[in-house]
Amino acid sequence: MDHAEARADLAAAFRWTAREDMHEGVANHFSLAVNDAGTEFLINPKIHFSRMKASDLWVLDAKNPDSAKGKDAPDQTAWGLHGSLHRHVPHARCAMHVHSTYATVLASLTESRLPAIDQNSAMFHNRQVIDDGYGGLALEDEGTRCAQMFQDPSVRTMIMGNHGVLFIGETVAETFMRMYYFERAARNYILALQTGQPLRVLPDDVAERTAQQLDEDHGADVDLLRGIRDVLDHDAPDYVE
Template sequence: MAVTELRPNMDHWQERVDLAAAFRWTARLNMHEAVANHFSLSINEDGTRFLMNPNQRHFSRIKAGDLIIVDANDPETLNGPDAPDPTAWGLHGGLHRHCPHARCAMHVHSIFATVLASLADSRLPPIDQNCATFFNRIVIDDHYGGLAFEEEGERCAALFDDPRKKVMVMGNHGVMVIGDTVAETFNRLYYFERAAETYIRALQTGQPLRVLPDDVAEKTARELEDYPEQDERHLAELKAILDDEGSDYAS
């Protein structure tokens, strides 16, 4: 029996396993930043109760059973064991209170997304297929206001007002990616970092960019949105690799 098929006596076990795998793989790809970043996944209908990584636990060590449950409507959550730090509460709590369509949220300071967030113009032109995935589907926050305590988290959450836009380039900060499931959100995070890397490396050549026409970019984005099962298969393969390696992520 595969590790991910085991079912300890804990609620939302499959969701926990998926999220733990995403943490492990984000660390493996060096897309995390020490113990400063956070993922969350809603577990109730209105999205205000969610799973999250325990406070300041390295992504490479997180297990399914380690994930804590946070209530965005209950500040007493911050007094529980392994409670999220105030910035995690501010950013993810605000997001899950105000954006019920954001079932899963992944915030990182990955290198190339953060470089993009540091440019005066943080738009991502459609210079290849990966970049075209995000054509007209990115929110750019130009008003960084310091650490994401509650007020800053509320401000950021309000920017996700267009359900079609599921990536926020957080100017001077990093990136926030949202989705319906762990698989969908992680897949989007992975491809956004790849797209940002392609763009930044293209800029480094100093050569003119070959930018796709708007109609081709939009067509490509729609085709990729409808591409069957890519996100689920992607995460399933990553879990299979972890299982083959004897990883304890699903414990």
């Protein structure tokens, strides 16, 4: 199988996203560039996240819309959002878009920024962008507009107002870890808001120091994905097929 390890990593990410209830069945998409230019990428067809296998993933060409056509092809928003990212954002080797519950609640608030109220949320301090310009489904024009908001390489998390959340990274492990921790941090934040008590927000210097320390924790993302694959190897080994 071509790109076998990359396919297995991505399939594991789909399976675990379903286990964490961050999925929408056959909607939402993860993609991973497989050529040096970043314009050819793996992406999911219309198969439930919980049943995704490595061999199910399609290879699309961001310069060829016909590559996104066929039986069970990824839907129009997959091409619109992910095709645009892989055309316009070279450092977006991997992209993951979900409508996970707590991130989407956050995206529905007038103030959608995730503040640094704990160690997990500090990971995103000065590293997130808010999209306040939701214009409908992520077709090509909307996808291009979103891609333009990722031109700063230090920003790899987009809170998509009235929509959901989008993450980019160099690898499946890096991008998945960012998505995983953002949803958990957003959950803590929403629950903290529900208490009605004042928030203990970290000072900017402490939040930035913590974010840098987490940035420098090389290997944490690989460890997380390896742990997930170890569980799947035992419980659901068909994900690598």
